[in-house]
Amino acid sequence: METLSYPHVEETLYREVLENGLEIIVLPKQGFQKTYATFATKYGAIDNHFAVGDETPIKVPDGIAHFLEHKMFEEPDGQDVFAKFSKQGAAANAYTSFDRTVYLFSATENIDDNLTTLIDFVQRPHFTEQNVDKEKGIIAQEINMYNDNADWRVYYGLFEAMYQKHPISIDIAGTVESIYKIDKDLLYRCYNTFYHPSNMLLFVVGGVDAEHIIELVKRNQAAKSYMPLGNIERFFEEEPGAIRQSRVEKKLHVSLPKCMLGFKEQAVHKQGEELLRQEVISKLMLDIMFGSSSPFYQSLYDQQLIFDSFGFEYNCSEQYAFSVLGGDTPDPDKLVETIRAYITETLQTGIDAERFERVKRKKIGNYLRMLNSPEAIATEFTRYRFRNCDMFNVLKYYEESTLDDVNARLKEHFDFNQLAVSIVESPST
Amino acid sequence: MEFQVGKVKNITIHVLPTNRFKTYAITLFAGTPLEEQTVTSTALIPYVLRRGTARFPETIQLREQLDNMYGAGFGFNIVKRGNTQFIQLRMDVINDRFVNSEHSLLNGALQYLGDVLTNPLIEQGGFREAYVDAEKGTLKKQLDSIINDKIHYAAERCIQEMCEHEPYRLNASGKLEDLPHIDANSLFQRYSDWLSEAQFDLYVVGDTTLEEVTKLVEQNFQMPASAKPIQYKPAEASHSVSSVKTVVDRMEVSQGKLNLGLRMNVGYADPDYVCALVYNGILGTYPHSKLFVNVREKESLAYYCSSRYDAHKGIVTIQSGIEFENYEKALGIIEKQLNDMKAGHISDVELEQTKAMLTNAMREILDNANDIAGFDFNKQYANVDRSVESVIEQISKVSKDDVQRIANQVALDTIYFLRDRQEV
Numbered sequence: 001m002e003t004l005s006y007p008h009v010e011e012t013l014y015r016e017v018l019e020n021g022l023e024i025i026v027l028p029k030q031g032f033q034k035t036y037a038t039f040a041t042k043y044g045a046i047d048n049h050f051a052v053g054d055e056t057p058i059k060v061p062d063g064i065a066h067f068l069e070h071k072m073f074e075e076p077d078g079q080d081v082f083a084k085f086s087k088q089g090a091a092a093n094a095y096t097s098f099d100r101t102v103y104l105f106s107a108t109e110n111i112d113d114n115l116t117t118l119i120d121f122v123q124r125p126h127f128t129e130q131n132v133d134k135e136k137g138i139i140a141q142e143i144n145m146y147n148d149n150a151d152w153r154v155y156y157g158l159f160e161a162m163y164q165k166h167p168i169s170i171d172i173a174g175t176v177e178s179i180y181k182i183d184k185d186l187l188y189r190c191y192n193t194f195y196h197p198s199n200m201l202l203f204v205v206g207g208v209d210a211e212h213i214i215e216l217v218k219r220n221q222a223a224k225s226y227m228p229l230g231n232i233e234r235f236f237e238e239e240p241g242a243i244r245q246s247r248v249e250k251k252l253h254v255s256l257p258k259c260m261l262g263f264k265e266q267a268v269h270k271q272g273e274e275l276l277r278q279e280v281i282s283k284l285m286l287d288i289m290f291g292s293s294s295p296f297y298q299s300l301y302d303q304q305l306i307f308d309s310f311g312f313e314y315n316c317s318e319q320y321a322f323s324v325l326g327g328d329t330p331d332p333d334k335l336v337e338t339i340r341a342y343i344t345e346t347l348q349t350g351i352d353a354e355r356f357e358r359v360k361r362k363k364i365g366n367y368l369r370m371l372n373s374p375e376a377i378a379t380e381f382t383r384y385r386f387r388n389c390d391m392f393n394v395l396k397y398y399e400e401s402t403l404d405d406v407n408a409r410l411k412e413h414f415d416f417n418q419l420a421v422s423i424v425e426s427p428s429t
Numbered sequence: 430m431e432f433q434v435g436k437v438k439n440i441t442i443h444v445l446p447t448n449r450f451k452t453y454a455i456t457l458f459a460g461t462p463l464e465e466q467t468v469t470s471t472a473l474i475p476y477v478l479r480r481g482t483a484r485f486p487e488t489i490q491l492r493e494q495l496d497n498m499y500g501a502g503f504g505f506n507i508v509k510r511g512n513t514q515f516i517q518l519r520m521d522v523i524n525d526r527f528v529n530s531e532h533s534l535l536n537g538a539l540q541y542l543g544d545v546l547t548n549p550l551i552e553q554g555g556f557r558e559a560y561v562d563a564e565k566g567t568l569k570k571q572l573d574s575i576i577n578d579k580i581h582y583a584a585e586r587c588i589q590e591m592c593e594h595e596p597y598r599l600n601a602s603g604k605l606e607d608l609p610h611i612d613a614n615s616l617f618q619r620y621s622d623w624l625s626e627a628q629f630d631l632y633v634v635g636d637t638t639l640e641e642v643t644k645l646v647e648q649n650f651q652m653p654a655s656a657k658p659i660q661y662k663p664a665e666a667s668h669s670v671s672s673v674k675t676v677v678d679r680m681e682v683s684q685g686k687l688n689l690g691l692r693m694n695v696g697y698a699d700p701d702y703v704c705a706l707v708y709n710g711i712l713g714t715y716p717h718s719k720l721f722v723n724v725r726e727k728e729s730l731a732y733y734c735s736s737r738y739d740a741h742k743g744i745v746t747i748q749s750g751i752e753f754e755n756y757e758k759a760l761g762i763i764e765k766q767l768n769d770m771k772a773g774h775i776s777d778v779e780l781e782q783t784k785a786m787l788t789n790a791m792r793e794i795l796d797n798a799n800d801i802a803g804f805d806f807n808k809q810y811a812n813v814d815r816s817v818e819s820v821i822e823q824i825s826k827v828s829k830d831d832v833q834r835i836a837n838q839v840a841l842d843t844i845y846f847l848r849d850r851q852e853v
Contacts, residue, residue, distance in 0.1 A: 008527075009451075009527070010451075010527075030449075031449045032449070032796050033792045033793065033795045033796050034792065034793045034796045080716070080717070080722075080726070082715070082716030082717055083716075083717045083778070083782060086715055086716070086717040086782035086783070086785060086786050087778070087781060087782050087785055088785065089785035089786060089788055089789040090789065091715075091786065091789065091790070092716075106789075106793065107789055108788075108789050108792035108793060109788075109789070109792075134729055135729070136729075137729030137730070138725055138729050138731070138732055139732070141684065141730075141731050141732040141750060141751070141752070142732035144683050144684040144750070145580075145684055145732055145733070145750050147683045147684070148579045148682050148683050148684055149578065149579075150577050150578075151577075252681075253576065253577075253680065253681050254574075254576075254577050255570070255573035255574045255575075255576055255577055256570060256573065256574065291496075292492055293489060293492030293493050293495065293496050294489075295489060298488055298489050301563070302559075302563065304563070304566055307566075307567050307570050307571075308567060308571070309574075328570065328574065358493060358496040358497060359496060361496060361497065361499055361500065362495070362496040362499065362500030363500065364499060364500070364528065365498070365499025365500035365501065365522075365523045365528065366500040368451055368452075368499070368523050368527050368528070369451065369452055369500070369502065369521060369523060371451055372450050372451050372452055372798075374796070427681075
């Protein structure tokens, strides 16, 4: 068991990698009632073309990672896992994102039993033709629910506009059409590839004893036999540097148009700490430029071009990197034009030094506040770990960041040829 | 988990000293009667207060103060509990020991909150007109946007129809049609009345003491000298239903939203409150609940189907998203679950699972500073003595007969369906 301490935030992590490759991280939180555990596989909606070792590569239907997540909750004995967790007083759930699938529970008692239940159900698939077909109706309703959601539509519209080949533009749940192509054999193929312990991370945070947890998981895994898995190869068609189209519009009844701008970066393939640092600097830059205490935000607000729904984010992995900004606006064209003019101006003037210091301080505080939440820690830690980064280094990168870093990032990031716009408006009547 | 309680003018102060968190969590609850005449102007108050104070008249200056306090969180929300409209102001600031701050961040946060609440920017005897105009626009967009989220919209419409003749029909954020009649002076008048009429409860959870907080509130909150707080009047939890009301709205949607409103006839302060919690848990809060199992798992009719118990109002709402043509079928299955519970068809497993889940949820409250404050405030508001431990104890004693007894008090009041436009 490895001990990693982070004295400046008063946290200590315990880590162990088992023989079968499973990585376990425990973060004991003194005085907490609750234990929160996530069992995650580095497998998400974008992993739709893959092979292990010298297998023939396979391309699977859109939405299969998410479908698999739904089906994991069914057990060979016909029992529902939710029922088992409920009996043990645990609230369980799962979610699928672009690049990972996460199973989790939160509980204040029966921690050993709940942890065993979590690991066992994820490691015991049970797919039959019948239970796979039954799920299609449920997921079709989930897809329809998102189709009525304007925020979701404008967000996905932007991915569609930015990415030409990369599966990040595919809806995580797939389409009603694609999910009907899913069968039990395909599910097993995906399962056997991506749910191998060596592709997974167990994170436990809360009022627990690290050594006890690690021993428990060790014993649990020792009783199961896993053949070593070859290297998982994921295939992605070469993504052109350019965006697919500069503007995507969709019609849906909304009180005000929704407008999002996305800047797609070309030079990706960064990894590990380098990637983490890029993320930190980019987030800092966006907050300085567009945060609610910025003069620009206030001027957009005063012109009634934006409201409280205005927001921004930065997302990067080995394969994609982009910023997203926007919200509700009465005039999408004017909003885009005003933002473009502001970026052009900032590229010339550079970032204001005083504002840089203030926002840096804010980001440091926000990071520390996040550490109050076991859920946020587990989520963020796993997300970073799968990109070979350490979440606890985020603070260091914020502290080390300089005005020059932000100005350099500014020039690197904003390229109007890489700008895509997504709009959702009401149909004209 | 005992709060220390003090008082400064018309603010009741509740402090929970603890060093379990990395922050100070501050919440101010301000409640006034939920009424047609004042609901919109009251809702607009926090929007304008956040724009500028006497000390920092410009919005950017004010927001920079938050950045300077290591990105202190500040926000407000507007909710209703029973017959009361609440403005809740929240702050969340890092404990100084993590950042070697030269100034006390708790002091800074309470100064900020005190200024925003009691020392606003005043021009010509009212609020700054530009701020009032802009925030009227923002609140209008907010009210307009309810329609964007169809799940939320259907829930709101169901309550509106069900509580047609009660204050609860009102959206806590007010009514669109009132906004044109509000100006900088009338709003300032409402603000002054509100400051005197509202009941204020300030909660602080973190590494501090009642003495310290009391001193900071005395220094930073200029509350009116002669306040006349209006006592809370809890909603009447029982309500008889003569016939079920059915409402259908049509709109461009790809999924139908089926919402039911029921009278639970058990309120937050009621001795049967915990039995009602268990009833609602068995009915529709969890993945093992009857609604989820029967509507989703057995029939694949929906992705979500759940129930929610609003104890301060004594009602239960059920919500689900279905295909339009499955309306009758889904409604039939939901009604069957309600009737099964009246007939006492409740398994031991359902009862035990629900109790375990509720117990867990109660314990989890203790890990979140805002939840701790919220739990304490709810009991203050309902004027009932209750602790996490006592609720857990009561949960363990609930029997099937108790749940069946509650089930037989529950009356379906309103069925609301949001569906596609009619084919012509």
